[in-house]
Amino acid sequence: MKKHLRTILEVLLGICLIATATLAYLNYSAKKNLAQEVTELTEQLDEAKAALEKSEQEPPVPAEPAADIPNTATFELDALKAAFTNGVVLQDMETIYKSQKTLTAERQVGLASLRLLTKGAQDETTIAAFQKALEMAEWSNRLQTVCAAQNALAAAGQKVTVLSDCKKSATANADKPADSPVKKDDQANKDGKAHDVHWGYEGDNGPEHWGDNFPVCGKGKKQSPLNIVGPFEKSKDTLTVDYKEGPLKIINNGHTIQVNLEPGSTLTIGKESFDLLQFHFHRPSEEQVDGKNAAMVAHFVHKSKEGKLAVIGVLLNEGKESAAIKTLWANLPPKEGEEYLPAKVVFNPGSMLPKELGFYNYEGSLTTPPCTEGVQFYILKAPVELSKAQAAKFPFKLNARPVQSLNGRKITTGG
Numbered sequence: 001m002k003k004h005l006r007t008i009l010e011v012l013l014g015i016c017l018i019a020t021a022t023l024a025y026l027n028y029s030a031k032k033n034l035a036q037e038v039t040e041l042t043e044q045l046d047e048a049k050a051a052l053e054k055s056e057q058e059p060p061v062p063a064e065p066a067a068d069i070p071n072t073a074t075f076e077l078d079a080l081k082a083a084f085t086n087g088v089v090l091q092d093m094e095t096i097y098k099s100q101k102t103l104t105a106e107r108q109v110g111l112a113s114l115r116l117l118t119k120g121a122q123d124e125t126t127i128a129a130f131q132k133a134l135e136m137a138e139w140s141n142r143l144q145t146v147c148a149a150q151n152a153l154a155a156a157g158q159k160v161t162v163l164s165d166c167k168k169s170a171t172a173n174a175d176k177p178a179d180s181p182v183k184k185d186d187q188a189n190k191d192g193k194a195h196d197v198h199w200g201y202e203g204d205n206g207p208e209h210w211g212d213n214f215p216v217c218g219k220g221k222k223q224s225p226l227n228i229v230g231p232f233e234k235s236k237d238t239l240t241v242d243y244k245e246g247p248l249k250i251i252n253n254g255h256t257i258q259v260n261l262e263p264g265s266t267l268t269i270g271k272e273s274f275d276l277l278q279f280h281f282h283r284p285s286e287e288q289v290d291g292k293n294a295a296m297v298a299h300f301v302h303k304s305k306e307g308k309l310a311v312i313g314v315l316l317n318e319g320k321e322s323a324a325i326k327t328l329w330a331n332l333p334p335k336e337g338e339e340y341l342p343a344k345v346v347f348n349p350g351s352m353l354p355k356e357l358g359f360y361n362y363e364g365s366l367t368t369p370p371c372t373e374g375v376q377f378y379i380l381k382a383p384v385e386l387s388k389a390q391a392a393k394f395p396f397k398l399n400a401r402p403v404q405s406l407n408g409r410k411i412t413t414g415g
Contacts (some may be wrong), residue, residue, distance in 0.1 A: 084117040105145045105372075106307065109133035112149070121155055146370065162197070199369050200255075207401045210369050217371035223404035224364030224377060225286035228411055232360070235414030239312075239357045239378060240268040243276060243350035248331060251339040255368065256280045256399055257332065260339065265349060267302045267310060269376070274302035274310050279349060282400045283391065285315050286367050287379050289360075293400075294383060295391045298352055299367075309366075309375045312359075314352055319385030324351040329393050354382035358415030367401045381415070 084090065093114055097107065112129030119126050130149040150162045197213045199205050211218015246262040258280040265276035278301050285297035294315040302310045316322075327347060333340035358381040365373040 081117055087118050090114045090118045105133055109145050109148050116152060127153060127158060201398050214369040214371055216373065217369055220365055220371055220373050221407045222363055222365060222373045222409060223371060224367050225401060225403050226362060226406060227288040227291055227403045228360045228379060229290055232413040233410055235361050235412035237269050237361060237414050239359060239415060242266045243348060245346050245348040247341060248345040248347040249339055249341050250331060250333055252333045252336045252395065254336055256396060261349065269310060272304060274304045277301050277303055281394060283394050283396055284400055286400045287313055288403055311375055311377050313377060313379040315383040316386050317383045318388045318391055321387040322385060322390060325386045325390050329390060354380060354384050356382045360411055360413055362409055362411045
């Protein structure tokens with residue numbers, strides 16, 4: 001019995017040993033497999049790290065250029081040019097304009113633009129049309145026309161001096177988003193074919209040099225101002241002024257003090273109506289009467305619907321204090337180049353005029369660059385007064401162009 005019991009125990013012990021050995025083997029195999037997996041993962045990570053370091057050391061491969069994205073503006077411009085290429089529209093417009101005695105600067109630059117679209121920027125008639133528009137343009141109220149003509153000539157490779165105000169417009173275009181088309185005039189400025197021009201009343205920028213950059217100032221035959229001397233012929237014109245009170249808008253533009261007007265103030269010459277755009281001052285007066293200057297002059301600039309210009313000149317002599325000037329000088333702009341609107345201040349430009357509107361009349365030009373001709377001047381015979389202190393407070397000691405040659409023109413008198 002004991003012998004059989006011992007045999008059973010030995011068998012059980014053998015089974016336990018086998019089971020123990022089996023479990024140990026299984027556990028060893030599992031650990032071995034796990035270690036192998038960890039080793040493989042470590043090797044893969046090392047390989048990836050080595051590949052990354054190698055890619056950083058190698059020079060970058062240039063990316064393939066992206067396919068051109070259609071530019072809507074370019075397509076529109078091409079379509080516009082194609083529509084005008086046959087020249088029919090240009091021919092029709094030239095025929096219509098030939099029937100008119102005079103063209104405004106805006107219509108002239110429009111006609112030049114049609115030639116640009118039809119014949120291209122290098123065409124001589126296109127360049128001539130823009131040059132004519134430039135000569136016709138008014139400095140203070142047609143700056144957009146001046147810039148359009150100057151920038152177009154610069155884009156055509158012509159040697160033209162672009163005004164600083166026009167270049168500011170081009171700079172603003174440069175600040176547009178990257179997908180905005182670059183204008184030719186911007187490129188011309190970058191290429192150095194155009195540059196700023198500054199004019200003034202003294203030194204290298206003085207009136208005797210204006211013709212260097214503004215041909216009409218030097219070569220024009222109907223320039224202003226004039227020395228008003230007799231004999232005079234009788235004028236058929238009559239002046240009727242209807243100026244309205246409105247908010248004061250005043251600016252120091254670097255050349256003068258100017259007051260800009262709201263629509264509604266008018267000048268009627270005979271049966272033709274002109275809108276008052278602005279008035280400004282010169283010291284001393286630009287016009288002379290019998291060779292003598294007044295202390296100052298105020299020029300009231302008017303424009304008709306057809307684009308004609310008419311200027312009323314009011315001579316200012318030293319004497320009693322002027323209530324109108326007092327209001328203006330009390331509200332001079334704090335900064336140059338920015339229009340100033342003082343709160344709750346109104347002004348009637350009619351308060352600057354004398355009671356009598358007798359006048360001397362002649363055909364002249366703007367008295368500042370670009371010296372556009374075809375301007376009717378009406379210099380009032382009756383001066384108004386301002387005090388000596390008021391004249392001295394004017395920010396510009398000298399901003400008057402010298403008198404110009406009469407060149408056979410007639411001065412009439414009326415009123």
